[in-house]
Amino acid sequence: MTLLDAPQYNEKRAKLVRNLSIAALVIVLVGGFCTFWFWNWPAEHRINNFMAVVESGDFAKGFAEWNRDPNWQKHPQQYSAYDFDQFQKDWGPMSEYGKIRSHKLLMAKSVGNGTVVGMVINGDTAHPLFLRVDNKTKTIGFSPVELYVGP
Template identity: 35%
Template sequence: MTLMNAPVYDAGKAKRTRYALVGVGVLVAVLVVATFAGFISGHGWLFSNVYTEHRVNKFLTAIEQKDFATAYGIYQNDSDWQQHPDKYSGYSLQRFTEDWTKYSPVGEIHSHHVDKSVSDGSGTFGTTLLVAATINGDPDKRLFIAVQRSDGTFTYPAPHIFAY
């Protein structure tokens, strides 16, 4: 093909190409912003920790409402725990209820706010997620719960805490 035989300029194709490039650029920009916004706000890269934070929120809401059976199911990540209570005989519902009432280091929970979460352990997203919550609106009463990524069970107290 020579210069004299060049194809005719297709304005529609050029417009579609430009829109596609702009769209890809905007998509990449949104992805970069979402990635860092999630991390900076304390909800994990690309807000990957939000699901676990919602589980901790449901758990603490059940504790507030004194629905310890539901809270225990969330804690053990087994909503059907009552079908096989012998599986959890090492940490019974009775002991769980005592731990979250009589022996609670933050006292009785009337309100809570899940503040932040960080990944802990090895690997890209860690093996554990540490979730921090403020209890009863008192910044001196912070609760840290560890959530195992492998099986979704909770651990309290968390192996360590973080400052924020």
């Protein structure tokens, strides 16, 4: 085949290829943006659910959310390192925050094999709290890492 024997230009096919290429590019860009934007959403959702239970005052259910074990009362010895009594001291009305009435998530960042979520409790912006959600077990714990929240 030579240049003079080239196939005839098909305008309909060219528009189809162009439109499909643009659509594929848009889908890849939107998918990438959504992945970036919602990457930490599962951890944020877990923390929000946990805090809603704590705010309601149901500490037994809160401890179940913390450990991701709804049947924790059947085997409390499994949680001897951080037991229910210590949990109530940290999250109950006598905690350093008092009765927890509200929370606001400030940020979330993947760190190692977990996600660190920074939040403000009862509007106390001077002392943000950082919790960590393990990516594999989905359990919640206090984070050894504190994120910079800005001035």
